[in-house]
Every structure is written in C-alpha cells, then in structure tokens.
Amino acid sequence: MHVIADLTVVPLGVGLSLSPYVVEVERILDAAGLAHQLHPNGTSVEGDWDAVLAAVKRCHEVLHGQGVPRVHTELRLGTRTDKDQRMADKTASVQAKLG
Numbered sequence: 001m002h003v004i005a006d007l008t009v010v011p012l013g014v015g016l017s018l019s020p021y022v023v024e025v026e027r028i029l030d031a032a033g034l035a036h037q038l039h040p041n042g043t044s045v046e047g048d049w050d051a052v053l054a055a056v057k058r059c060h061e062v063l064h065g066q067g068v069p070r071v072h073t074e075l076r077l078g079t080r081t082d083k084d085q086r087m088a089d090k091t092a093s094v095q096a097k098l099g
Helices: 019-031 049-065 087-098
Strands: 002-012 035-039 042-048 070-078
Touching (some): 002 049, 019 035, 019 042, 019 049, 042 049, 049 070
Antiparallel strands (some): 002 070, 035 042
C-alpha cells in the first residue's frame, strides 16, 4: 500500500541544535529510497507502507545509536484506494486552484 506521511523526529536530551539529527533522518530516508521533502517542521515522505515504517524505525535505531537518550516521533499517515496519488499531485492541485 502506498502511503504519504508527515514525519517529525525530535531527539531529546541533546541540547538545542537539532540540525545534525535532522541531517541523519534525511540520510536514512535517502538510503531507504523513499521520496521525501524537508519542510520547516518535519519531512513529507512517500512510498510503500512497510518501507516508510521501516525507515521511521531506522531513524530511532540510528539516533539512539548516536547517544540520543530519547526520541519522540510524530507521524501522520494518509492512504487512498480510489486513485494513485503522490505528494507532488497534492500540492499541484492546490497551486492550480490558486492560479
């Protein structure tokens, strides 16, 4: 099943600068071969359901392996059965209506 997800991974107990951990999450998504787009509050990800959830698990494993004591993840998932839809389709639809 294809899924579009909004993913926010928050390492806790590592200070204020989180960008090195965000970089690591982006690398994990790249390595998983998933389409993804970074935004100010997280990352949009799309792909096979199992691959997306495996990548989220990998994010936790890698960050804990780097010494992060706590990892909090927020994940919103969307699926469709009526048509094949990608992240770009969703944003293009809104952009077209904006003119």
